[in-house]
Amino acid sequence: MATITIKVDQEVAQLYQEADINKQEKLKNLIKLFLKPELAEKSLSQVMKEIADQAEKRGLTPEILEEILNEEE
Template sequence: METITIKVDQEVAKAYRESDSKKQEKISVIIKLFLQPEFANKSLSDVMAEIADKAKKRGLTPEILEDILNDEE
């Protein structure tokens, strides 16, 4: 893994620093997905739609995703 720097406003930086490691890891996964070569030349909404399509095809429903994102364990 490599560390990079991304400019964000103070509120976002503070929220990230104060979030737990699981949430930080989830954010890292989202950034990784967004910057993958297959998505590099697409808009954020196109990337999100494509990721949602792939998730749905794999059986990930909005309810399951919400459970995963809200998992505090």
């Protein structure tokens, strides 16, 4: 695994440093997804729509997603 540096404002840096390991991992996964070659040329809204469409096809409802997101808090 490699380490990279991303410039963010002080508030974001502090929030990340204070976040629990689960939230930090979720952010790392989101960045990894966003930078994949097949997604890199698309806008964030296009990527989010595609992810939502795929999740819906697999049976993920907004209610289930909310439950999953709240379980690790």
